[in-house]
């Protein structure tokens with residue numbers, strides 16, 4: 001169990017013999033002491049000094065943050081380094097927990113689409129990895145490399161998995177950017193958007209979320225394709241945590257929200273959930289109701305496995321016939337998420353315009369307990 005808890009939070013399955021469920025507890029044995037996660041290892045001084053030399057070389061550097069380095073300590077140190085050395089700051093595409101808003105430095109995420117990620121990394125001579133792995137594209141494509149590191153770029157790892165990447169960044173910042181810690185804003189500090197009006201789309205949902213996100217919220221993001229406007233729209237929000245699907249297996253959002261709300265009962269949890277992925281673990285809604293968790297779920301209902309339509313085109317299979325396309329269509333019948341939610345005890349409503357969403361989201365966030373809003377939006381691909 002200690003190994004499972006060790007950073008970077010490896011998933012573990014514990015297989016026990018059946019007789020543990022009837023065995024007597026050994027005499028004198030009360031409940032076991034809680035298992036403590038082992039402290040992260042310290043990154044060696046030689047590694048930090050080598051990274052400082054790279055940053056001082058004035059060659060083009062990208063600092064890629066991931067793991068535990070995407071929280072306040074790591075973000076502040078990394079942004080000091082970037083301001084002092086001109087290194088470009090990025091964080092991994094799907095951070096486990098990205099601390100944002102409330103004046104924290106806003107860090108762009110490495111793009112999901114390989115060609116967009118390639119242009120972000122274009123021209124880099126050094127890639128410094130702090131808590132992140134060397135980037136590869138999410139899917140493979142015919143005739144294109146999966147390795148996103150530009151040709152000729154040197155990759156430097158600031159310690160190994162499980163090491164204290166945030167502490168190493170602080171040490172590195174003290175070397176290349178001495179002076180008091182401050183939050184440098186490259187431009188103006190972003191402002192929250194105003195509540196949107198008009199058509200309900202991924203973009204207007206993002207504006208409503210940006211306008212209404214409460215202080216201290218935990219956002220569980222599995223909005224997928226229609227969620228691409230969320231990072232920009234929420235950069236000016238009050239302080240919050242952003243949790244994403246770190247692997248590729250969809251269906252994380254609703255149970256992730258369960259975990260977040262159980263762990264942090266005093267914080268508001270906002271679950272941004274695409275329709276197709278929602279269906280993999282829809283039963284989590286019943287847990288939201290049964291435990292009366294303070295979770296507001298917004299279903300991005302584009303009635304489609306939309307990303308797969310895009311990926312089908314991108315692998316060059318755009319001549320796909322009606323049967324292939326039908327596999328990616330989630331209508332016939334349309335899923336009724338209001339009925340699904342209310343059937344499991346979660347009060348629910350449907351929004352078809354941006355105004356309706358703004359009103360329903362504001363109300364759901366202001367009331368305790370679980371709520372679901374089905375946002376009906378057009379598919380893009």
Ligand SMILES: Cc1ncc(C[n+]2csc(CCOP(=O)(O)OP(=O)(O)O)c2C)c(N)n1
Nearest residue numbers: 224225249250274275276277304305306307
């Ligand atoms: C467990 C699992 N099954 C299947 C897939 C393949 N897959 C990737 S994306 C996707 C569709 C996602 O659809 P939705 O959640 O509605 O998001 P959208 O693409 O519409 O934005 C599927 C089925 C997967 N990644 N994981």
Ligand SMILES: [Mg+2]
Nearest residue numbers: 275276304306
């Ligand atoms: Mg969908």
